[in-house]
Amino acid sequence: MLEQLPPLNNETIWQIIEEKLPDDIANQLVWYHLGYRYNFETKTWDTDQVEQSWREEYPTPPDFIENRPPTVKLTRSIPSENKQLLKEELGFKGYKIGEFTPRHTRRATMANWLLSHKKITTKN
Template sequence: MNNLPPLNTETIWKILNEEIDDATVNQLVWYYLGYRYDKNNQSWNISNVADSWQEYTEPPDFIANRPPTVKLTRSIPKENKQLLKEKLGFKGYKIGEFGPRQTRRATAANWLLSYMQQQGTTIEIE
């Protein structure tokens, strides 16, 4: 998980516009959930992962699998559910031009934006 892009609105837009690959999107969410890979033990360290996520002893693939994405959606505080629209002006995808993959990427982007909001990071409209 080295060389992750910075967590900022430019990165959020790149996720939404599919300019960042799915693996990197997953790695960003994993990192901010607290997952760390221990190269020495060749296993995931989950000591910094919230209790509610510890059922996943290895970080889940949020893009390929619906259940962890539903959990990610539910973990976004109610007041942050519309941040993509409210802070970035994201209008969503056009009907017929998106599928589950894009929806899951938008969920990951919204969760990351919510994380930024909770950390007090300035969210700039670009």
């Protein structure tokens, strides 16, 4: 179920945006950085490290690519000063008209949240 996760760096974030990182790995990367941990012995999710509002709303980690509500929550959890990090730090220009789908939006949200998380956690 859970695989070895790639490092949280700009290359990985680009792989999410460009759909080069499989959906399950992209989801797992966000889950991990939200604090979800899978206990292989009990075959359950440990949410002790997950922020309370996430833990209450999503006792098991959500699929951010397939479901809009958890992605909206992810978007709202990005501090306002970090909302444009994909553009500011990676130079991401957005998707081209005609190739833009909800799936692209959700992947971009995941990538931006991870970039914001990285920026916040490396500051401290």
